[in-house]
Amino acid sequence: MTLLWIGNAVLLLVVLPLVVYLLRGVLEAAKSIVPSVNKIATVAAAGSKDLDAAALLLTTQDQVTRTVAGVANYGGSLDVILDDAEEERG
Amino acid sequence: MTAAGAVLILAVLLIVLALVYFLVSTIVQLRRITAGLDEVIAGVGEIVEKSAPVNDVVTAINQQLDAGVDLLEGLLVKKAGLRDAVGLIDGVYPGAAADGLRNFPESTDVDAPRIGEVYTRGTLSLARLGREAPIAAVSPRGAVLRNIAGGSLAARMLYPHVRHESPEKLPGSPGIGADAPDQYEQRDDIGAPRKRFPASRS
Numbered sequence: 001m002t003l004l005w006i007g008n009a010v011l012l013l014v015v016l017p018l019v020v021y022l023l024r025g026v027l028e029a030a031k032s033i034v035p036s037v038n039k040i041a042t043v044a045a046a047g048s049k050d051l052d053a054a055a056l057l058l059t060t061q062d063q064v065t066r067t068v069a070g071v072a073n074y075g076g077s078l079d080v081i082l083d084d085a086e087e088e089r090g
Numbered sequence: 091m092t093a094a095g096a097v098l099i100l101a102v103l104l105i106v107l108a109l110v111y112f113l114v115s116t117i118v119q120l121r122r123i124t125a126g127l128d129e130v131i132a133g134v135g136e137i138v139e140k141s142a143p144v145n146d147v148v149t150a151i152n153q154q155l156d157a158g159v160d161l162l163e164g165l166l167v168k169k170a171g172l173r174d175a176v177g178l179i180d181g182v183y184p185g186a187a188a189d190g191l192r193n194f195p196e197s198t199d200v201d202a203p204r205i206g207e208v209y210t211r212g213t214l215s216l217a218r219l220g221r222e223a224p225i226a227a228v229s230p231r232g233a234v235l236r237n238i239a240g241g242s243l244a245a246r247m248l249y250p251h252v253r254h255e256s257p258e259k260l261p262g263s264p265g266i267g268a269d270a271p272d273q274y275e276q277r278d279d280i281g282a283p284r285k286r287f288p289a290s291r292s
Contacts, residue, residue, distance in 0.1 A: 004094040011101040019105055023112030030119035037126030044133025051140040057147040064151050068158040075165045085171035 163191050172196070177203035 166175045172194060180187035180202045190198035265271055 001092075001094060004098065008094060008097045008101055011098070011105070016101065016105050016108065020108050020112070023108065023116070027112050027115050027119065030116050030123065034119060034122045034126065037123050037130065041126050041129035041133060044130050044137065048133045048136035048140065051137055054140050054144050057144060057151075061147050061151050061154075064154045068154045068161075071158050072161055075161050078169070079165060082169045084168055085174070 160193055163193050167191065167194060173200050173203065174205070176200045177205040181205040 163175075166178070170178060172191075176187045176191070176197050179191075181204070187200070187202040188198070190200075
């Protein structure tokens, strides 16, 4: 009978507080994750929205191609019109 | 039932209740986390989808721009000479001569002429055109105005002026003050009330 009382005392004074302490820590940790996840979700949505303009890169690529082609045409003409520096020295 | 048995049952019941409360609360929080992560995954999936072609497109743009840079650098060096080309670039973009030309590593060793201090940008552009430029109309059949060896002198000759060609002794500015060699009479009307003219009769 004495051992039973000792066991009860241990159960109530040691095991129960320890269980409550550990489970409370797990719960607090889980609660602290929720706001962070919500913030990450907001940032991911904003980042996705920011990338909406990425499709315009195709237009930029087309413009750059045309511009370089135009510069190449002008360069070819200038190459014909202008004297080379080597010829001037001579 | 003994009292010890009742206390044991009570203790176990308390422990079970604590377990149920905290575990259910934890499950609720984990479900919220799962819902949040679902939103994150959706957003990240969109980011991945939208940014997938960026690498290829930017690489293609860079290749095009590289070709343009190669073309312009080669043309500039071919037409103006390496030294003058570096000077021209440094005149338009001060400090750029230190970086040199990408396809001409020796350009970093060039002592760039200070073209920008002699020519304006517009003049530079015209001077690059050589004999056909309006700026060369003074001597259309002569040598090209741009002279790599003596670019500064050529620029001065474009605008003949007494100050540019061995100027004679120019008259100095008048000296003023109590010790000035030329003293001028003080006018009486300075500081006096302004004269008022009678109103005109029409």
